Amino acid sequence: METPGPRTGQSPDLDPTLVRSEFAPRTTYLNSASTGLLPARAVTAMHEGALSVAQGRPADMFADVEAARAAFARLVGVPVGRVAAGASVAVYSGLVAAALPEGAEVLTAEGDFSSTVNPFHVRADLKVRAVPLERLAESVRPGTDLVAVSVAQSADGRIADLDALRAAARAHGARVYLDASQATGWMDLGDHVATADFTASVAFKWLTCPRGVAFFVAPEEAEGFGGLRPLLAGWVAGERPWDSCYGPVEELAHSARRFDESPALLAYAGARHSLELIEDLGVAAIGAHDLALADRFRAGLAGLGHEPVPAPGSPVVAVPGLGARQPELSAAGIEVSDRAGNLRVAFHFYNTAADVDRLLAALSG
Template sequence: MALSLDLARAEFGGTAGYLASASMGLPCRATVTALREDLSATFDGGRTPADYEGVVTAGRALYAELVGVDAQDVAIGSQTSVLAGVVAAWLPAGSEVLTVEGEFTSMTYPFLVRPDLTVRAVPLADLAEAVHSGTTLVAFSYIQSATGDVADVDAVVREAARHGARTFCDLTQAAGIHPVDADQLDLTVCHAYKWLCAPRGAAFLTVRGDLQQLITPVQAGWYAGRDVWSSVYGTTMDLAPDARRFDVSPVWPAWVGAVPALELFASLDIGAVWRHGAGLGAMTLEALGEPVQQQAVVTVADERGEKLRALTAAGIRASGRAGRLRLAYHLWNDEDDVDRVVRTLHRARTAV
């Protein structure tokens, strides 16, 4: 049985008015405890690199469960753009990459730095129908960082398959807040420090089995070896046979903190988390007289940043992106947060 949202909320502190999960998630109590214990053990000289193998293995398996793939299809890393760079390096010269206008640059720069690729951007709503026979890869975010808009993933996957294109999806703004089926996508990437509430430095790449031997692990190091402890020296390369060949050596403390967070989210009904957050988002927009959207991330125009400054002054943590105020509702938020936002923005508008 899934853990209730009420019990999950109790695992977090300092959540009142925190509407910035799209920028950075909050650590759960178990993460804080694990990090403190690990730091203390390290201070006492009680840790070696080999001691972290268990948390990396656990983190890989938990993430695989969360996004619906096998653990052997999951690689670990520390940065979205670096993992995306592996995908970009694989594409043949002359390939067309179809992406979204206003897409997060960790998903576009790795392709744009290659002048021998064609990068074409279209509005999110037009993404599926923009795939054609010349498209090699569709690179997009499941949920757009700047707007909170949710991609029609099923349509994109269907059209990509029809035209022989591969799909590469960033799950960073989706995993932990929206149900995700990474198994329907060829490649996905995710940094877990936002909605999954892990420390920064724990990221994932999923690679469909038929691609694992086709993509060159250009960042391969000792941690990509079949047996990592016999891959640390020499010129004889024996890479892991599965997605572990794309691993980079882990940021040890990040994984210590990530596992408790991933355990928490793996115990939840993520559909219920989405309905909760999206409901609060819709409630906020309705109260502000804005067009209602069923999204956990909602935005309103704020070209000068006045709304964001008003909320910050009132002790509400939000963010500003692309000339808009961005409000991100996670499992710990409630109607009191909506009321605080609406009252603050109404006062600010009246004071002008």
Template sequence: MRLSQHPSDWAASFAAGPGYLSACTAGLPSDATVDAMQAFVARWAGGGLDARQLSRDAEEARSLYARIAGVPSDRVALGTQVSQLVSVVASGLPDGAEVLCAAGDFASLTHPFEQLRHRGVAVRYAPVAELADAIGPRTALVAFSLVQSASGEVADADAIRDAAAQAGARTLVDLTQSLGWLPRGAKGFDFTVCHAYKWLCAPRGTAFLTVRTGLEETLHPLAAGWYSADDVWSSCYAGHTPLAAGAGRFDLSPVWPVIGGTVAALRECLDRDPAAVHAHATGLAAAARARLGLPEALPGRESAIVTWADPEGSDLAALTAAGVTASGRAGNARIAFHLWNTEEDVDLVGRTLR
């Protein structure tokens, strides 16, 4: 049954009251997600842990994420951290390749490529707004976050993708700061990564990689284990360790305590109208920008994240003292609006800072 699309009903599903403006740091669990995680602990404590059921739950998480991201489920790999999954993509780069990244992007996306200097891999940076124009004939891969963590800037993904295709470069897009409020998934990109604990409101410990059909053979399963097969229960021991036919070959064994909570969160995400979520989050963010006297977002590039210069941290300190959970990144104060936020949060920020 589809959940109510009224924002006040969404807020009622989360225990936190007004003032939590930090989905860009960590999302909040809904009541259903909390119940799922507590149920796991109770079963575990009572000796009822069922590893095969947990494996089925992991497969449901894969399937749910695939639907959210808009790709077939065999294109999705399960992991625990974005950097681990980016490292898999990095394994497919030839010696001497150039990787183009967005300046100031999150380290989990860029760091794995920096560690390939011994193979002659060069990492070059350009502002995300100039990334499409910065792609050159030597560029093998363009890696960028669809929404920048430090600034909330939304990348012109179509322009970057088209320029990369023209240059023969592949694309790797981090959806961690976008998927869950921005209705743009993995389709059309060669690789994407996403940790589900921010805007998808899942517990920390479940991340996803998508691989375009045919590209799995260009990558190496750096941490292959018993969960890297299509039938995981027949590949537990040495002597029979086949790789999955699709992206599942890059799987890591799921983190058992959080997989049930991840399934609950992804189910709820699918039950909400993505356009309604986007309108709610960006509408509150636009109202906050107006209250703070900040420029409007570019049409079509509206963001749920609002940032402004706060080099001394005085605005962040004032927000914290007023009971607002916000964050500071790269000299900016940063607030974010998601399912549990209402106009009351906009008013609270406005009264505190203006």
């Protein structure tokens, strides 16, 4: 006789006891594409860090930055020397934009997230071209210098065909910049980040970190960092930061740390432990769990006569025409988003089958 899975609806490979020990939301929270829930271990670490400052004995939270950087590197499969630590995807989009020559062509997806694409539009001397996401790879052409795209679209969860994009970029000599903000934490990025020229990701969504934490993956020093210039370099970007506090920084870090922003230390104090939890649970188990819940919701929507935006393999489900119901659902204790008229629902590892069924019941009323 087949052994049934956990009654909670969680994947058999996901440790439900560990999940329950870290999260106790007071709502049916289905909005991780906006903000992930903070685990208890991160809240405790931030509280202790804040107290250490209040009591005049500041903890060494720079150690937390390095631990978080190393954890992110492991999660996306790159050497830690390729990872910069900052606070915003837009900052790193701006660094990539600043590295392009005058007249360069940048290919983007229509309706992509502003932090991913707007810094390229700000430079009036660049040629920015937008095409439907489904046509991105086929739209790379001779003369395309860079393709900038989100791995998963914020508005509706659609996933870029990264294999096709990589092949097209190589064929035409274009570089690739990925925004993985809606993918890190649930998606096995395989060698996509390792082979992309540049990748940025915030960590306050699927990685369940506090706001103020973001990571950037750059080429290595041997590759000239892909032509990036450390335009924001302060003392933390020095090879020996504590010897770089005054005057020009004499020696920039020989790693991607030269692209660090001065870190929001309390946020990183929590991020270290959030990323530890993601590693403890495992991205493969998290992804399988998230996608199972999303598929359950899609099946339930079909029974209600609703058709979501096609986004196979995504834990984000966007339902056209239902976005206006977001306030009503929030008042009932179900947290979702209204994005471009769509009801956007995002399932993560702290969600259960019961959460899915509660939302479906509310939508059927």
